[in-house]
Amino acid sequence: MRQGSVALKVTVIGYIMMTMSGATDREASSAASSGVRLMVRENGRLLVPVAVNGKKESRFLFDTGATTSVLSEKLAAKAGVTPKSMKRVSTFAGAVSLPVGQVDTVRIGDRSVIGIEVIVADLARLFNLDSDIDGILGQDVLSRFNYLLDRRKGKLEIEEGGNLSSSLSGNRVACEKRGGKTLVSVAGGQVNLMLDSGNPYLVVYDDAVSRLHATANVKDEKEVRSSIGSRKIRAFRIDSLQIGDSIKRNVEAYLATRSPGGSEDGFLPLFVFDSIYVNNLENFLIANPKRAWGGEKEGRLEESVGKKVYREFAEIENPSLDHYLRTIRPSEISADLRKQVIANLPREGELKPSAEDKARLSQLQPIFSYHDRAPIIEIRVIDVPQAFLGLHASFVLLIARNTMNLLTAEELQAAVAHEMGHSILGMSTRLRCETDGSVNCRSLSFNVMRLP
């Protein structure tokens, strides 16, 4: 699998298990939650913007498995953090001595922590992190807050009170704090896994696996390496993993020999959840929490938009639905504009449709005709990693190869009709590439950023 293979190359975040002393002061806070954009990398790693000592925000790995935060040597120099001493640090791959320095402020969203000791390290060499990552945000910061992390929405909400939990529903799973780590009980309390968002694997120690519903046939052995050392892990399958209301079936996991001194039975990465609420004040989590309608601002907004559109159409008298659509159809596109848009389309990543493609695409003609767009629609089949479908400039239909492969001819008709609806109703059809949160755009070999 793609995720697994990428993750193997960059594994060994180094589960930093050292507990360090640090001041616990914090800036004045409000009870409301603070929203932070969360970047989800293809290997499942989560990145957040963090400002150190008032400097410009840098990308940090969100790592609940690290008890101490880490700065890259480059960021430490920029932020004026000078290492003063050395500390022994335990990682999954072994122990190593690393320099530590003092940070005045660490800010995430509008939450700040004052005066903590951080490790300064070469993140790429020691922890196999990408070169654009400048730090690791560990439990010395994270455990001071409650947070709702939503991987699907790419959003992290942080709070210091308990307001978020009042708008969430779902079973509360008790957590235990040990040495800065958060341990989560699974399999009816038989196994305690350390919540570890920096880890791309679900790892279970050999002596704990019999307590899980696991398929024992170990199929594959791999070596996890970093400059600190190496360890062997062996792939296996967990038939059913239940955490609160969340049940995952046939979960890929890895076996490892128990680390000396560790109280956990393994490591629980966050990719097993779509979203998770962690309450560090009361020591519980909710896996995949549900949000009640109207329970918070966003919920109310979604409900009101949905209801507004529904009411708009519900109030139209039959048989004039079709007539109504015709009245709100966008005006014709001029020949000059059409020519200009086509000329500016990027060529890289464009694929030549096969005969089979052409046959399927021809079945879209009734959709285009219904919208009086048949003569002007241009179709481009493109090679991008994701299953993409979009209408550019109201007449260029971009269909990813993956979308063609995934959908039946009838499903493709339905999805294209949906896209045409965007154009008619004047809803946003622009590709959402404005922010760095849209990782897809950068990974598109068909460069949609260049679309005018």
Next chain:
Amino acid sequence: MITLIDLGLDPSLLIASLKKLTRFNQRIGATANAHAYVPIKDRMRFIEAMIAMVKGKME
């Protein structure tokens, strides 16, 4: 949905196609712009409500 119903096509295919595309993109981790969209479950609820309403009007 109006297009699909008017053309005699099954509007529930939209739900199937959105689910397939969303699952694929989640599987490869291409979810960073998911925040720009209404959650898939809410989209499904909305589509189902609209199908019922439009079909009711056209009957």
